[in-house]
Amino acid sequence: xxxxxxxxxxxxxxxxxxxxxxxxxxxxxxxxxxxxxxxxxxxxxxxxxxxxxxxxxxxxxxxxxxxxxxxxxxxxxxxxxxxxxxxxxxxxxxxxxxxxxxxxxxxxxxxxxxxxxxxxxxxxxxxxxxxxxxxxxxxxxxxxxxxxxxxxxxxxxxxxxxxxxxxxxxxxxxxxxxxxxxxxxxxxxxxxxxxxxxxxxxxxxxxxxxxxxxxxxxxxxxxxxxxxxxxxxxxxxxxxxxxxxxxxxxxxxxxxxxxxxxxxxxxxxxxxxxxxxxxxxxxxxxxxxxxxxxxxxxxxxxxxxxxxxxxxxxxxxxxxxxxxxxxxxxxxxxxxxxxxxxxxxxxxxxxxxxxxxxxxxxxxxxxxxxxxxxxxxxxxxxxxxxxxxxxxxxxxxxxxxxxxxxxxxxxxxxxxxxxxxxxxxxxxxxxxxxxxxxxxxxxxxxxxxxxxxxxxxxxxxxxxxxxxxxxxxxxxxxxxxxxxxxxxxxxxxxxxxxxxxxxxxxxxxxxxxxxxxxxxxxxxxxxxxxxxxxxxxxxxxxxxxxxxxxxxxxxxxxxxxxxxxxxxxxxxxxxxxxxxxxxxxxxxxxxxxxxxxxxxxxxxxxxxxxxxxxxxxxxxxxxxxxxxxxxxxxxxxxxxxxxxxxxxxxxxxxxxxxxxxxxxxxxxxxxxxxxxxxxxxxxxxxxxxxxxxxxxxxxxxxxxxxxxxxxxxxxxxxxxxxxxxxxxxxx
Amino acid sequence: xxxxxxxxxxxxxxxxxxxxxxxxxxxxxxxxxxxxxxxxxxxxxxxxxxxxxxxxxxxxxxxxxxxxxxxxxxxxxxxxxxxxxxxxxxxxxxxxxxxxxxxxxxxxxxxxxxxxxxxxxxxxxxxxxxxxxxxx
Numbered sequence: 001x002x003x004x005x006x007x008x009x010x011x012x013x014x015x016x017x018x019x020x021x022x023x024x025x026x027x028x029x030x031x032x033x034x035x036x037x038x039x040x041x042x043x044x045x046x047x048x049x050x051x052x053x054x055x056x057x058x059x060x061x062x063x064x065x066x067x068x069x070x071x072x073x074x075x076x077x078x079x080x081x082x083x084x085x086x087x088x089x090x091x092x093x094x095x096x097x098x099x100x101x102x103x104x105x106x107x108x109x110x111x112x113x114x115x116x117x118x119x120x121x122x123x124x125x126x127x128x129x130x131x132x133x134x135x136x137x138x139x140x141x142x143x144x145x146x147x148x149x150x151x152x153x154x155x156x157x158x159x160x161x162x163x164x165x166x167x168x169x170x171x172x173x174x175x176x177x178x179x180x181x182x183x184x185x186x187x188x189x190x191x192x193x194x195x196x197x198x199x200x201x202x203x204x205x206x207x208x209x210x211x212x213x214x215x216x217x218x219x220x221x222x223x224x225x226x227x228x229x230x231x232x233x234x235x236x237x238x239x240x241x242x243x244x245x246x247x248x249x250x251x252x253x254x255x256x257x258x259x260x261x262x263x264x265x266x267x268x269x270x271x272x273x274x275x276x277x278x279x280x281x282x283x284x285x286x287x288x289x290x291x292x293x294x295x296x297x298x299x300x301x302x303x304x305x306x307x308x309x310x311x312x313x314x315x316x317x318x319x320x321x322x323x324x325x326x327x328x329x330x331x332x333x334x335x336x337x338x339x340x341x342x343x344x345x346x347x348x349x350x351x352x353x354x355x356x357x358x359x360x361x362x363x364x365x366x367x368x369x370x371x372x373x374x375x376x377x378x379x380x381x382x383x384x385x386x387x388x389x390x391x392x393x394x395x396x397x398x399x400x401x402x403x404x405x406x407x408x409x410x411x412x413x414x415x416x417x418x419x420x421x422x423x424x425x426x427x428x429x430x431x432x433x434x435x436x437x438x439x440x441x442x443x444x445x446x447x448x449x450x451x452x453x454x455x456x457x458x459x460x461x462x463x464x465x466x467x468x469x470x471x472x473x474x475x476x477x478x479x480x481x482x483x484x485x486x487x488x489x490x491x492x493x494x495x496x497x498x499x500x501x502x503x504x505x506x507x508x509x510x511x512x513x514x515x516x517x518x519x520x521x522x523x524x525x526x527x528x529x530x531x532x533x534x535x536x537x538x539x540x541x542x543x544x545x546x547x548x549x550x551x552x553x554x555x556x557x558x559x560x561x562x563x564x565x566x567x568x569x570x571x572x573x574x575x576x577x578x579x580x581x582x583x584x585x586x587x588x589x590x591x592x593x594x595x596x597x598x599x600x601x602x603x604x605x606x607x608x609x610x611x612x613x614x615x616x617x618x619x620x621x622x623x624x625x626x627x628x629x630x631x632x633x634x635x636x637x638x639x640x641x642x643x644x645x646x647x648x649x650x651x652x653x654x655x656x657x658x659x660x661x662x663x664x665x666x667x668x669x670x671x672x673x674x675x676x677x678x679x680x681x682x683x684x685x686x687x688x689x690x691x692x693x694x695x696x697x698x699x700x701x702x703x704x705x706x707x708x709x710x711x712x713x714x715x716x717x718x719x720x721x722x723x724x725x726x727x728x729x730x731x
Numbered sequence: 732x733x734x735x736x737x738x739x740x741x742x743x744x745x746x747x748x749x750x751x752x753x754x755x756x757x758x759x760x761x762x763x764x765x766x767x768x769x770x771x772x773x774x775x776x777x778x779x780x781x782x783x784x785x786x787x788x789x790x791x792x793x794x795x796x797x798x799x800x801x802x803x804x805x806x807x808x809x810x811x812x813x814x815x816x817x818x819x820x821x822x823x824x825x826x827x828x829x830x831x832x833x834x835x836x837x838x839x840x841x842x843x844x845x846x847x848x849x850x851x852x853x854x855x856x857x858x859x860x861x862x863x864x865x866x867x
Contacts, residue, residue: 530852
């Protein structure tokens, strides 16, 4: 081959040209080849194509091999992906050159790097594909239709699908869409008017899609030869728009129905726009509306104006959102409560441009709230000031709210009670029934219950009460709390107790009166019977000595009768003495006086007295009774002292909160209490063989003590001594 | 008046000396009994009767018992008396003799089976004649 001149020619060729031998070694190349494909080598002559460009894929190598066998090759775009991931597009033309003997000596390769070109083409394709824009063309002469890949994808047809014009049109949804496109295409073919419209198609898979169809016609010599255009899937956007439309329609219907007025206030130009609901809300006729801020301001209730304007300013200043309530006065004087909410639109610097908001009528709500408040207030008033103890009790038994009466009944302060549960202060014997009934309320088996139960007062005492518990449900119908009403019946029960006691006293007195009557009759009868017997004897007796004897006995009997009458008189006086006035009497003084009066007797018995009584102790009583009581106790001790030992007396007294206790002990004979305890203080009971034992002393003593609201008890052991304890009430 | 059999031994339990005097006198009058035991209260009577048994002597056939006495009254005597072991098993006829007109006392007497009857003071000769008739 005459290489030299060719080499020379090749060297300056504007295209990248290279000549290689049968072994793909470079024989010659253009300057541009060295620039584009030498891979940084300064000289490639004599080196192998594959050494210079090492990552040539097998596919290209086999192409080269085929060319060396005499089959030329051309490629307008071959994508070469290098191992590092970079992409290179090549375009080539390869022919074999022959030796003089016609055998193939090597290849002439014209190669071009079209990566840039390809990339922008690819981007465009991608962009079209992403935007779902397809192209189409109808050649009216051949009546052939061409669709791009995206167009086919939109129609959901196979890649080799080729439609005709009629089929193309039939993809449009029957009715409005198909009629429209038919009209537009016909018109364009007639006078070349282009179209741009949004219509619905039905894909082969039956999917309805919104598309934007754009097209124009090419008319040559008054005849349309071609129509072409683009086809874009806008379904998503269109549906979103349609949805938005629907929503705003719905909103308009909703705001209309709910009478929510929408307003738009242009802050900069002072333009106020109201929707129809606003006119209704404010009772303003549309024609009278001046369309400025002042129109609104004029309607606001004078008492709310300052506050509303201030809030509006704050909203515009961005301090606080305009979310408020105010009243408006309608032209007929009606007052409406309006709830307002709005947002402020601002420019880039934050200056307010517009305010858009909503107003609605909350008059009914307000009135209901007011009524609720009023009824709540009246409930609270009734609750707090009720004479009945009332409480709101939680499901866990905790007091949520308690009133004054309950606090008073239970002796707790409100704050103390609120820390407790009702279980804490319920008498344990009454807790079970209370909890059982409460369970029934919780289970919904009852609506309320009432029991009589006992609480513990803070000071430990028992508070008897009638408790009524009612279950209260919340708006969802769930149990929310209980209302307890506690009627304190302690005082009622106390009165009942007092009454019972009084009844006991009365019946006791009745009994003792009856006893007294029998005693009177018995004792008087015994004497009178003696008298009548003795006089009977005397009547018949003739012996003088015996007569004198009888007379003596008669005298004794009449004296005994007299004595009995005197005793009975004493007893009657004690019973009647209750009416006498009680005055404070010094206890120690009384005891000492009695002891002094009995001085001779005590000395005779060689009695020793130990008196330990505080000098300040006073007993409110009847002085004569106190004298008599101690006189009796002293004389009893002297009378029934033991002959085996010297008499020892011990008198002590002490005072507790409400009682003065006096203890009077001796070391005398003692009384068998098991035998005689029940009648010790009875009338005409004697237990000792003593000449002076008359059985009246302790009976009178007991009656005198009881007349002064006191009581007396006795402890005694035969042969050891006796202790009497007297209890006087301080008040 | 028909001849009635005299009581062998009788007993008066009472604390009133005038009553005892009167009763002795009337007993003599109607020839009621020659052997008369006197005790001034229930306790003395219990002690005395026990002594009789210990000596192997007969218990009194008829016993007059007062209710209101010191130390041990008539009721208490009755309680204790039934507890005394009676060796020969002879019945002692008891009369309560009292000035009490208290219906509660009369009611109570009915509850004591061993009490034969109640005699209201003052005691009359006819009362004792009736006793003799009862005993016979």
